[in-house]
Amino acid sequence: MTRLNEATERLKSALDRLDQAVESRAKARSNGEGVSDDAELRAALAAAREENENLQNLAGEVSSRLDSTIARLKSVMEV
Structure with missing residues (x-):
């Protein structure tokens, strides 16, 4: 999860x-300087x-899956 957070921050x-x-x-262009790129x-x-949005969605999905897995592990350990 840390790597995903680091990637999102980058x-x-x-x-x-x-x-x-x-x-x-844009400012340079408004000052009359040509900007071709x-x-x-x-x-x-x-x-x-778009990539940022995809990474945020992925982080949410991973977080949800981890929460589910942790809950299942806790229930198994209680038995």
Whole structure:
């Protein structure tokens, strides 16, 4: 579970960096500077957000399964 949490935190950090990069590029564009890879950054950001959502869903599923397994083990140990 720790590895999943670490991966989720790294992904969140990467999303924050991508958000900052997109904002920086947008500001540069509004100042008249040409940015040719703006669409690539937006696509990368969208992909990272999707991966983050998938990892969060997976973490929830894993947590639920672990809770079920722990409950079953406790019931077996009580018998």
